[in-house]
Every structure is written in C-alpha cells, then in structure tokens.
Amino acid sequence: WTTAKANLTIRTWTKMSPITIRLQRGKLEAIGLMSGTSHDGISAAVVELDERTRPPARLIAFQTFPYPARFRKELLDASADEKIGAAAISTLNFALGRELARAAIEVARRARVSLSDVAFIGSHGHTFFHLPPRRATRGQVASTLQLGESAIIAAATGVPVVADFRAMDVALGGEGAPLAPLAHLWLFADPKRGRVVLNIGGIANATYIPPRARLGDTDLVAFDTGPGNGTIDALASRISGGRLRMDRNGRIAAGGHVNRPLLARMMQHPYFRRRPPKSTGREEFGTHLLDRFVADARSIRVVDHDLLATVTALTARSIADACRRFIFPRGRVDQLIVTGGGAKNPTLMRMIAAELPDVEVITAEKVGVDGDAVEAVAFAILGFQMLRGRQGNIPSVTGARAPAILGKLTLPPAPLA
Structure with missing residues (x-):
C-alpha cells in the first residue's frame, strides 16, 4: 500500500x-x-x-x-x-x-x-x-x-x-526510559559546552550531553532523578481541598520555610542512591509516599505551606544530588537547561540554582528551544x-x-x- x-x-x-x-x-x-x-x-x-x-x-x-x-x-x-x-x-x-x-x-x-x-x-x-x-x-x-x-x-x-x-x-x-535523550542530542548538543538537560514533569529526568557529543558516546547518561512536579501538585491539591491543581508559580512554597530535618528524612529514599541506568514513576513517588510525607509533617507539627516548601526543596535537592553523584564525575557541566512545567516555577528554579552554585541554571528558551x-x-x-x-x-x-x-x-x- x-x-x-x-x-x-x-x-x-x-x-x-x-x-x-x-x-x-x-x-x-x-x-x-x-x-x-x-x-x-x-x-x-x-x-x-x-x-x-x-x-x-x-x-x-x-x-x-x-x-x-x-x-x-x-x-x-x-x-x-x-x-x-x-x-x-x-x-x-x-x-x-x-x-x-x-x-x-x-x-x-x-x-x-x-x-x-x-x-x-x-x-x-x-x-x-x-x-x-x-x-x-x-x-x-x-x-x-x-x-x-x-x-x-x-x-x-x-x-x-x-x-x-x-x-x-x-x-x-x-x-x-528515559527516551528523550536522542532528541536532546538533536536539539541541545554544543561543541564547547557540557550541558545537562533537565526535564521537570511529574517525574524529573536529566540528560548529560558532553561537549561535541555524538550518538554512541559512552559518556552519555540520562536517568530519572526522582520526583518532579507530581508530588508538589498533589500536595497543593490536598492542602487546598482540591481547589488547586498546582502551586502556581511556586507562590505557596515561596511563603513557607523548608524544614531541614524533614527534608533530610525525605532524602533517605533508596532510589536516590541507586546508580543509573534507572527510571521511576508514580509506583515509587506517588500517593502512598505523599501520605507518608504528610504523616511525618503532622507528627512534628509542620504547617501546610512549610510542608509544600519542603516538598519543593526535595525536588531541587534530589536533582542536585543526582548531578553530583552521577553526572559531574563524567565531565564538565557548564549549563543546566530546564524544560517542562518545573521551568515555570520560580521558587523551584531558585532552589535548584542555590543547590548548584557553580552551574548556570537556565530555561530552554534561553538557548532558542521551546522547553514545553x-x-x-x-x-x-x-x-x-x-x-x-x-x-x-x-x-x-x-x-x-x-x-x-x-x-x-x-x-x-x-x-x-
């Protein structure tokens, strides 16, 4: 035919x-x-x-x-x-x-x-x-x-x-998974800069593209770093009684304070230590985990907006931790290019930049690509x-x-x- x-x-x-x-x-x-x-x-x-x-x-x-x-x-x-x-x-x-x-x-x-x-x-x-x-x-x-x-x-x-x-x-x-790295090579490879393309959807995933990268290079690595917007959105919906679908522009989190002991407890999830190749989803970072976060917060009297700030910090901390553990040892990283819904959350973007002070954290639009x-x-x-x-x-x-x-x-x- x-x-x-x-x-x-x-x-x-x-x-x-x-x-x-x-x-x-x-x-x-x-x-x-x-x-x-x-x-x-x-x-x-x-x-x-x-x-x-x-x-x-x-x-x-x-x-x-x-x-x-x-x-x-x-x-x-x-x-x-x-x-x-x-x-x-x-x-x-x-x-x-x-x-x-x-x-x-x-x-x-x-x-x-x-x-x-x-x-x-x-x-x-x-x-x-x-x-x-x-x-x-x-x-x-x-x-x-x-x-x-x-x-x-x-x-x-x-x-x-x-x-x-x-x-x-x-x-x-x-x-x-992830399957987007081939497209990341097509769209973001640079002859001089080492780049991490970070997509923050419900789950966050990162692709490392070394300078002059080509398909087949053994330095190429990509994997899910852990929670992205999914846990943040679900918590915003829960604390608002279903009125909100997300923490738009990170406003609620911006008005809260990160609870450091609670964040440290969240970062003990075994997925963060697992070496790539690896992928994850709602099976590991879904409703059951959010239930545990809420219960832990209630036990130490963490109020809602502080919990949302802490869950947002979890996404930022887990991304930075993944970069330090599994990407930085492979080669130079000049830029972290953020795509997906997370790029529209200024609070999350500030937290990521604070976690990675030696890397330029930018959106895909800064390099001429529609990140969405x-x-x-x-x-x-x-x-x-x-x-x-x-x-x-x-x-x-x-x-x-x-x-x-x-x-x-x-x-x-x-x-x-």
Missing part, C-alpha cells in the same frame, strides 16, 4: 522482512504526541524534520490540550488502583486514543498544516504502568504499558502512527528514527543489551481499490 501524501511506501516481501519502509529524502512534517506523568493533558507538536539542517528538527507549532476534569480524575484514579479490571484498562486505552487523535487534528489545524501533508504521527501515549527489569522483584515480570490506542489515532486522522516506543527496550533488559514542546518533539524524532530503520534507544542510558529500533507502526485504513 502506498500513500503519496505521506511519502511512505509499504512493500510486502515474501522473505526475511515482511515490510520495507521508505521515506522521501528532504524535509517532511510530522506530529509528536505526549501525555506525561502529571496527568494534566496532551502535549502536541507539529515538527519539520530535515537531516540536512542543524538542528534537524524545527518546531512549527505546539499546544497543550488539558484533559477534561472528569477524564483526568478517571485516569488518576485508575493509575492509583492496584485492582483495576481489564474492562477499565481497555476503555481507557481507547478513550485516550480519541483524546490523542483530537489533539493531533487540532494542533495541525492551528498550525494551518493539512493532515494530508503530515508524513506520520509519533505518539508516546500515556504510561499507565512501568516496571523495568531492575525494579522487578522475585515473581514479577518486567513490563511496561502505554495507553492510547494507535488504531484510533490512525483511523481518525488518516495518518500512519508510530507508537509503543518503550516495549522493545524493556524486552532487551533496559529501563525503557521538547518531549512531544522527541516522539516525532523517535517515529522518524523508526521509519528510517534506525536506533531510538541509547543503551548507555537505558541499560538495554543492544541498540534497537523503537516503536510499532499502525497504518490508517487503505483507500478502497
């Missing part, structure tokens, strides 16, 4: 490989979709990809589409429910597919890009469960599950969809790599046994003959 609009040819073979995929050389337009651990909504980016340019990815348009309040609650509740049934998971999978498709259609409309000109959609979906090999205990099977049915997206848009990027890396013994869009752009890049037959994972980052092509291709309905 051939679709000229996408410059994508699928040819059936009788030997060795069932399909071969070819993309026309030169620039093409793609859409990247991402739903993060904050459960806030879908990030959607229209991206121009052209390997002849530097950087090879150029953002055309970006938009975040918040989840309807009821759907967000269903997703959050399901993520926290260890006894959720198959029917609920299947329903969420298709419902998320509809939300992702709507985001793709709307971001293309706002960018004034026809879907007929979009070569493909790279959709991360939403990580519903993630248990990599190094976290699986005896009797458990390492696994990862991203919801957001790609067939729904392909049927609604008429565009080929590459999705389910994490599974192959986990199958090869890797963490399946980076992860959505990353999955457009990973989709491109898959369709080119190139590796998407970085084994020195994930711990996988080998480089691998990531993602699965879902074709839209073929035109009737």
Whole structure:
C-alpha cells in the first residue's frame, strides 16, 4: 500500500522482512504526541524534520490540550488502583486514543498544516504502568504499558502512527526510559559546552550531553532523578481541598520555610542512591509516599505551606544530588537547561540554582528551544528514527543489551481499490 501524501511506501516481501519502509529524502512534517506523568493533558507538536539542517528538527507549532476534569480524575484514579479490571484498562486505552487523535487534528489545524501533508504521527501515549527489569522483584515480570490506542489515532486522522516506543527496550533488559535523550542530542548538543538537560514533569529526568557529543558516546547518561512536579501538585491539591491543581508559580512554597530535618528524612529514599541506568514513576513517588510525607509533617507539627516548601526543596535537592553523584564525575557541566512545567516555577528554579552554585541554571528558551514542546518533539524524532530503520534507544542510558529500533507502526485504513 502506498500513500503519496505521506511519502511512505509499504512493500510486502515474501522473505526475511515482511515490510520495507521508505521515506522521501528532504524535509517532511510530522506530529509528536505526549501525555506525561502529571496527568494534566496532551502535549502536541507539529515538527519539520530535515537531516540536512542543524538542528534537524524545527518546531512549527505546539499546544497543550488539558484533559477534561472528569477524564483526568478517571485516569488518576485508575493509575492509583492496584485492582483495576481489564474492562477499565481497555476503555481507557481507547478513550485516550480519541483524546490523542483530537489533539493531533487540532494542533495541525492551528498550525494551518493539512493532515494530508503530515508524513506520520509519533505518539508516546500515556504510561499507565512501568516496571523495568531492575525494579522487578522475585515473581514479577518486567513490563511496561502505554495507553492510547494507535488504531484510533490512525483511523481518525488518516495518518500512519508510530507508537509503543518503550516495549522493545524493556524486552532487551533496559529501563525503557528515559527516551528523550536522542532528541536532546538533536536539539541541545554544543561543541564547547557540557550541558545537562533537565526535564521537570511529574517525574524529573536529566540528560548529560558532553561537549561535541555524538550518538554512541559512552559518556552519555540520562536517568530519572526522582520526583518532579507530581508530588508538589498533589500536595497543593490536598492542602487546598482540591481547589488547586498546582502551586502556581511556586507562590505557596515561596511563603513557607523548608524544614531541614524533614527534608533530610525525605532524602533517605533508596532510589536516590541507586546508580543509573534507572527510571521511576508514580509506583515509587506517588500517593502512598505523599501520605507518608504528610504523616511525618503532622507528627512534628509542620504547617501546610512549610510542608509544600519542603516538598519543593526535595525536588531541587534530589536533582542536585543526582548531578553530583552521577553526572559531574563524567565531565564538565557548564549549563543546566530546564524544560517542562518545573521551568515555570520560580521558587523551584531558585532552589535548584542555590543547590548548584557553580552551574548556570537556565530555561530552554534561553538557548532558542521551546522547553514545553521538547518531549512531544522527541516522539516525532523517535517515529522518524523508526521509519528510517534506525536506533531510538541509547543503551548507555537505558541499560538495554543492544541498540534497537523503537516503536510499532499502525497504518490508517487503505483507500478502497
């Protein structure tokens, strides 16, 4: 089946490989979709990809589409429910597919890009469960599950969809995360500066890019540092009785005082000492941990705004601790470039800068990149790599046994003959 609009040819073979995929050389337009651990909504980016340019990815348009309040609650509740049934998971999978498709259609409309000109959609979906090999205990099977049915997206848009990027890396013994470092190389590599790209979403993750970095360098390292905005947002919601979804601009934390003994107790979590490759999520830094933080605070009479300041300091301290333990010994770091929602929290940014006084802490916008869009752009890049037959994972980052092509291709309905 051939679709000229996408410059994508699928040819059936009788030997060795069932399909071969070819993309026309030169620039093409793609859409990247991402739903993060904050459960806030879908990030959607229209991206121009052209390997002849530097950087090879150029953002055309970006938009975040918040989840309807009821759907967000269903997703959050399901993520926290260890006894959720198959029917609920299947329903969420298709419902998320509809939300992702709507985001793709709307971001293309706002960018004034026809879907007929979009070569493909790279959709991360939403990580519903993630248990990599190094976290699986005896009797458990390492696994990862991203919801957001790609067939729904392909049927609604008429565009080929590459999705389910994490599974192959986990199958090869890797963490399946983080997957953004390849995009970080494309967007942030610098011939003179050593950089850490720090994305602060629900969970925070860091990528070290040494000067003149290239794919395959053994100095490349990336991993989840621990909690990002997720714990801060959940606590803000709890202490406000559900009126707030976040501590906007870090205002509540700015009015509080960090409780040093409580912070030290929080930093005793074993994840912070674990060496990379490593990844984490709500399984380790979710509701149950927040319950413990609140109980500890109540036992020593820490008031709400001081607790929120302390939880914000936990994100900053754990990021700095991870840099000192696992990144600084690898080489020089001149800049820490912050992306994601955490970059919009001035209180958190000040705390990070205070923890790392010898490093320039800046936002991605300071180097000409839209920090909110980076992860959505990353999955457009990973989709491109898959369709080119190139590796998407970085084994020195994930711990996988080998480089691998990531993602699965879902074709839209073929035109009737």
